[in-house]
Amino acid sequence: MNCEIITIGDELLIGQVVDTNSAWMAQRLNERGIVLKQITSVHDDAEHITAALDEAFNRADIVLTTGGLGPTKDDITKKVLCDYFHTRLVPSKQVEEHVRKLYKNRPDVLNRLTATQWLVPENCTVLTNRVGSAPIMAFTLNAKRLISLPGVPHEMQVGMQEQVLPWLTEQLPDMAQTIAHRTLLVSGIAESSLAIILEKWENALPDCLHLAYLPKDGTIRLRLSLYEDAIDVLDEQWNQLKELVQDYLVVDEDKPLELVLGQMLLAKGQTISTAESCTGGRLAALLNAHSGSSAWYWGSVVAYDNSVKQNVLGVPADVLETHGAVSEETVRYMVEGVRNLAHTDYAIATSGIAGPTGGTPDKPVGTVWMAWATPDGTYAECFHLGSGREQITTRACTKALLGMIQILRKFG
Amino acid sequence: MNCEIITIGDELLIGQVVDTNSAWMAQRLNERGIVLKQITSVHDDAEHITAALDEAFNRADIVLTTGGLGPTKDDITKKVLCDYFHTRLVPSKQVEEHVRKLYKNRPDVLNRLTATQWLVPENCTVLTNRVGSAPIMAFTLNAKRLISLPGVPHEMQVGMQEQVLPWLTEQLPDMAQTIAHRTLLVSGIAESSLAIILEKWENALPDCLHLAYLPKDGTIRLRLSLYEDAIDVLDEQWNQLKELVQDYLVVDEDKPLELVLGQMLLAKGQTISTAESCTGGRLAALLNAHSGSSAWYWGSVVAYDNSVKQNVLGVPADVLETHGAVSEETVRYMVEGVRNLAHTDYAIATSGIAGPTGGTPDKPVGTVWMAWATPDGTYAECFHLGSGREQITTRACTKALLGMIQILRKFG
Numbered sequence: 001m002n003c004e005i006i007t008i009g010d011e012l013l014i015g016q017v018v019d020t021n022s023a024w025m026a027q028r029l030n031e032r033g034i035v036l037k038q039i040t041s042v043h044d045d046a047e048h049i050t051a052a053l054d055e056a057f058n059r060a061d062i063v064l065t066t067g068g069l070g071p072t073k074d075d076i077t078k079k080v081l082c083d084y085f086h087t088r089l090v091p092s093k094q095v096e097e098h099v100r101k102l103y104k105n106r107p108d109v110l111n112r113l114t115a116t117q118w119l120v121p122e123n124c125t126v127l128t129n130r131v132g133s134a135p136i137m138a139f140t141l142n143a144k145r146l147i148s149l150p151g152v153p154h155e156m157q158v159g160m161q162e163q164v165l166p167w168l169t170e171q172l173p174d175m176a177q178t179i180a181h182r183t184l185l186v187s188g189i190a191e192s193s194l195a196i197i198l199e200k201w202e203n204a205l206p207d208c209l210h211l212a213y214l215p216k217d218g219t220i221r222l223r224l225s226l227y228e229d230a231i232d233v234l235d236e237q238w239n240q241l242k243e244l245v246q247d248y249l250v251v252d253e254d255k256p257l258e259l260v261l262g263q264m265l266l267a268k269g270q271t272i273s274t275a276e277s278c279t280g281g282r283l284a285a286l287l288n289a290h291s292g293s294s295a296w297y298w299g300s301v302v303a304y305d306n307s308v309k310q311n312v313l314g315v316p317a318d319v320l321e322t323h324g325a326v327s328e329e330t331v332r333y334m335v336e337g338v339r340n341l342a343h344t345d346y347a348i349a350t351s352g353i354a355g356p357t358g359g360t361p362d363k364p365v366g367t368v369w370m371a372w373a374t375p376d377g378t379y380a381e382c383f384h385l386g387s388g389r390e391q392i393t394t395r396a397c398t399k400a401l402l403g404m405i406q407i408l409r410k411f412g
Numbered sequence: 413m414n415c416e417i418i419t420i421g422d423e424l425l426i427g428q429v430v431d432t433n434s435a436w437m438a439q440r441l442n443e444r445g446i447v448l449k450q451i452t453s454v455h456d457d458a459e460h461i462t463a464a465l466d467e468a469f470n471r472a473d474i475v476l477t478t479g480g481l482g483p484t485k486d487d488i489t490k491k492v493l494c495d496y497f498h499t500r501l502v503p504s505k506q507v508e509e510h511v512r513k514l515y516k517n518r519p520d521v522l523n524r525l526t527a528t529q530w531l532v533p534e535n536c537t538v539l540t541n542r543v544g545s546a547p548i549m550a551f552t553l554n555a556k557r558l559i560s561l562p563g564v565p566h567e568m569q570v571g572m573q574e575q576v577l578p579w580l581t582e583q584l585p586d587m588a589q590t591i592a593h594r595t596l597l598v599s600g601i602a603e604s605s606l607a608i609i610l611e612k613w614e615n616a617l618p619d620c621l622h623l624a625y626l627p628k629d630g631t632i633r634l635r636l637s638l639y640e641d642a643i644d645v646l647d648e649q650w651n652q653l654k655e656l657v658q659d660y661l662v663v664d665e666d667k668p669l670e671l672v673l674g675q676m677l678l679a680k681g682q683t684i685s686t687a688e689s690c691t692g693g694r695l696a697a698l699l700n701a702h703s704g705s706s707a708w709y710w711g712s713v714v715a716y717d718n719s720v721k722q723n724v725l726g727v728p729a730d731v732l733e734t735h736g737a738v739s740e741e742t743v744r745y746m747v748e749g750v751r752n753l754a755h756t757d758y759a760i761a762t763s764g765i766a767g768p769t770g771g772t773p774d775k776p777v778g779t780v781w782m783a784w785a786t787p788d789g790t791y792a793e794c795f796h797l798g799s800g801r802e803q804i805t806t807r808a809c810t811k812a813l814l815g816m817i818q819i820l821r822k823f824g
Contacts, residue, residue: 011626011635012451013436013440013449015438015448016435016635018430019431020450022430022431024427025427026427030426037454037460039452040452040453041451045816070625073607106602109604111608113604114602131799152627154798154802181426190526192521193520195484195485196524212456213482213487223423223428225422273720282694284696288692288693288716293716298717299715300696300713300714300716301714302700303711304706311753311755312713312756327642340719342719343719355703357704374654385541386543390565
């Protein structure tokens with residue numbers, strides 16, 4: 001069954017907010033066997049929303065909207081849906097009780113504007129927004145369904161999991177079709193060279209399978225997708241694909257590198273710490289993003305300033321002076337310093353020039369030194385990661401994690 | 413003049429990739445006085461792309477597409493555009509020379525698939541993609557323009573700045589209209605209560621102005637937008653708005669809190685460091701994300717494990733044992749520990765339970781202790797930041813930065 005998402009809000013179309021909701025929703029829909037056909041972002045404008053709804057219903061059976069459900073004047077989604085479904089707003093006891101309970105310790109919030117949150121379109125089904133005041137509203141139009149969700153990511157996520165997906169499954173028991181995605185990650189080869197290796201196999205792929213190349217930060221994800229009831233075919237081709245790319249294979253799942261590393265460490269009962277200069281905490285944030293990481297990740301020293309490299313990590317002043325902060329010598333002292341401080345089995349250190357300033361002819365912007373400390377010795381390598389502060393930092397994190405995974409595989 | 417963005421790629425519609433390109437492009441378009449009417453994400457499917465192009469041209473004068481320009485079989489945008497504009501692919505000397513130069517040190521990449529990158533539609537204008545091999549292609553259709561950009565964010569960004577925006581300005585010199593957005597940030601008040609304070613003023617706003625409420629992480633951004641030639645009107649109402657919200661005003665620009673803090677410190681010639689437990693490096697990554705931050709941000713200790721809190725930050729073992737890691741006592745030791753280590757004027761520390769596990773009846777998930785150290789003493793506060801690991805971490809970063817800004821304003 002086809003679905004579309006319409007995200008509503010001027011902030012999306014002036015670039016004040018990045019739409020992270022759609023990708024999250026798309027994953028959940030795919031898990032349930034629902035194909036997401038299109039995502040459309042429109043302004044808080046009645047005519048524009050109405051036109052987008054018409055177009056979406058022409059293509060899809062399920063339309064999900066996000067945004068425009070706040071109690072303020074700029075939020076018009078509820079009113080537009082009322083007009084669209086030829087109905088009117090009526091008070092809902094269910095929503096009123098929920099909102100009163102939600103704000104029981106904040107009487108100032110229970111004002112006359114908040115009270116508009118418990119007005120809902122007469123012919124909709126109210127699905128409770130457990131963590132917010134805007135009701136989730138589900139409409140039925142012949143065989144089609146529309147669900148309007150809040151735009152606040154946490155409210156949307158809780159609502160989707162607890163209410164929307166179960167409701168859809170109940171309403172449309174036959175909506176699920178086979179959808180399967182298998183993704184692996186390779187590194188150390190260019191996209192075009194990889195495609196040449198895979199060419200013969202790819203050209204012979206059965207029509208039901210689609211191969212996609214997703215290059216990013218010097219790695220490539222390869223995804224094999226199936227939209228038909230033919231898992232056996234997928235399994236067979238997936239195994240062939242893994243064999244064809246085995247020399248470059250990092251991991252045969254769509255799993256962030258920090259989780260791959262974490263699971264390797266967890267399996268061995270070992271731990272890691274980091275010392276970051278140019279990645280500036282980004283590596284720590286990645287390693288900490290997943291629940292359970294405290295079992296194997298013990299911490300980081302973000303040594304942005306040389307005084308921190310010296311006083312906390314113990315990089316000798318003369319090393320910093322002679323070789324500079326971006327050097328093999330410094331990064332080796334950093335990595336050993338943090339490993340000793342945190343008493344971990346492994347450690348990673350980064351020091352580089354993220355730009356846009358700070359580059360020299362000798363060490364241009366994009367130069368990044370990296371070191372990996374292990375119980376059996378320390379490895380260091382220099383990378384040139386292109387231009388653009390954001391790109392350099394992201395690529396450096398990828399290289400740091402990849403390097404550690406490869407060292408653990410080889411020597412761990 | 414109206415513009416639309418079409419982002420092309422199955423990965424967007426299965427949620428494997430978040431579309432960050434559109435928001436970045438939207439900002440640049442608005443700066444140039446171009447209204448972005450709609451963003452549409454479609455599959456790598458010829459029929460679907462063609463339909464989206466038709467619909468976009470019905471509404472807009474300029475259509476920008478991203479994605480589908482790689483050398484592999486799944487990338488079909490170039491072929492679809494050829495059909496759409498009734499033309500054929502021809503070799504481009506300009507693109508060939510550029511690609512050969514780009515890969516001059518990587519002969520393995522100059523293979524027959526890469527060579528397809530210098531085939532371009534005969535009737536397009538090629539705009540150089542300085543940092544990648546996929547050419548940017550501009551098409552003219554009567555008074556309308558279509559530009560196809562690569563989906564890799566860094567390539568898209570460099571291409572937009574250096575090629576696409578200058579080309580559009582030259583081609584359509586009258587495209588710009590007045591667009592002005594003014595945004596301020598308030599905290600310490602609920603959205604509905606704020607709307608009641610502003611109600612009378614908001615209802616009397618001239619038609620040319622639009623007010624938007626953007627609540628996030630316990631703060632609210634208020635945006636006043638103008639799409640007509642009436643800057644004087646905007647100025648006047650903007651001043652009134654600032655006066656109305658003055659008791660809650662944090663900053664009267666759309667600027668990330670870490671930059672607000674950084675500029676305050678820079679102006680005073682002062683520095684800051686951080687000690688993070690539950691925010692796990694996220695605060696460091698925020699503070700380091702902007703060029704120039706090394707002048708005022710000296711580093712962070714991400715003390716995820718108690719041993720790091722003890723050995724690096726000097727939190728006494730008996731404090732950790734008696735009060736726990738998430739306590740006023742611990743967070744005070746953490747903040748003073750990092751301030752002394754890094755020799756900075758100020759410091760921030762966080763320690764909390766981000767969940768989903770680790771909560772107790774006494775300290776449920778979402779409990780976060782925070783401390784701010786200053787030359788004149790240390791402040792600490794406990795927050796309850798709701799549920800959801802991602803939401804708790806993000807809110808904690810916001811509270812940490814807000815707290816420091818407010819302390820600096822009051823006592824700094």
